[in-house]
Amino acid sequence: MEQAQSPFRTAQQKLDERDAKRRALLIAAAQMFNLRGFHATSLDDVAASLGISKPTIYHYLGNKEQVLVECLTIGLEQLFAAANEANREPGTGLERLRKFLCRNAEINMGVFGRCVILSGDENLSPEGARKLRAMKRRVDDAMRALIVEGVKDGSIAPVDPKVAAFALAGAVNWSARWFRADGALSAEEMALQLVDFLTVGFAPR
Amino acid sequence: MEQAQSPFRTAQQKLDERDAKRRALLIAAAQMFNLRGFHATSLDDVAASLGISKPTIYHYLGNKEQVLVECLTIGLEQLFAAANEANREPGTGLERLRKFLCRNAEINMGVFGRCVILSGDENLSPEGARKLRAMKRRVDDAMRALIVEGVKDGSIAPVDPKVAAFALAGAVNWSARWFRADGALSAEEMALQLVDFLTVGFAPR
């Protein structure tokens, strides 16, 4: 193990490093936003939690709103990915909807997912809010589409897709509020239990 | 209709008037908190929306946190009332749970109910947050108790009360985010649809 690693980084390494720093910043910010709320979190505090100073944040990100927008975008992209995954999967509408709901719930228990749920658009500028709403809309549309599909192929009961989507979204989104990573069940286990319950409801069969 | 009403108010009338003003203040504040978030709402703005000045708010309420606390307390008391009502009602656990969920959803579409849902405890001082959590806990306990009862009397399927309560609470709470009073359905109609869906789930029977 002589000469384990050169101390001189290549250009690629430096890009990667920059990206890692950016990402660490976003994670720290999202965690604090989730804990205290956007307006109650100062960038000074975020910087301090990483042992750096505020201007360094501005070196990596444009302004406070952009910090939030990036966090939300990451979370929403995870949700898009979940929707695509569910759509590529074989199986009935029911099976794919369940898959999507599960992933959705899991994501909402993570840092960026929680940020998407906990931060309404009231923290954004009009343009930011518009873009955010459009992205959320896409996720909602994906959910409704899966429901419609399932109703068509008979694997899902004939429900109103709009009402069903609101109810299901609420159930999986709410986990952003109560789920604790240090609890008895992991995020995946919890998500599955939630979806199992939602699938059959609480009336006995 | 000579001498329709004396312009001199009685002591009682004055107390009532004071209370009405206090209440109008809380409604205006809650609406603004719901729209923009607690930290993004200044008391100057709340006052302006009523055509008064900020010190007048301080004449009726102690400070900004107390304004929020009062709004939350009103919302939570509505929820307690709903729980008591459901408990006094005759019928199976299923029927009473459904009743409670319905009222709960309706409340969450109103001003103070929305305030309870939209404002996490991150806006409160440690003591305020503790009291608020205790009250929320009582509502949650009431829901779980109803579920347990229903499972016992066989009117509800053998579900995990904790998971079920989280899922159901999420579904009815989420309406605070999406429900628009100017939509096609009224709050009561919407609530019933939501609860009907949750009762049977989306898997076909």
Place this chain on the structure above:
DNA sequence: AATATTATATACTGATGAGTAGATTGCATT
């Protein structure tokens, strides 16, 4: 070697907004 770029810091500016001091008016009580 000289110059540019990147990453970081300290120390400021300017706005916003919670909360207060003190004045004013009008009604109520003695």
Place this chain on the structure above:
DNA sequence: AATGCAATCTACTCATCAGTATATAATATT
């Protein structure tokens, strides 16, 4: 009539915090 209290205002103070100006050191480029 005199005094006190309720309701309201204008005009402040003080703290916080987003965002910036500017300095410095290290690394990269020519």
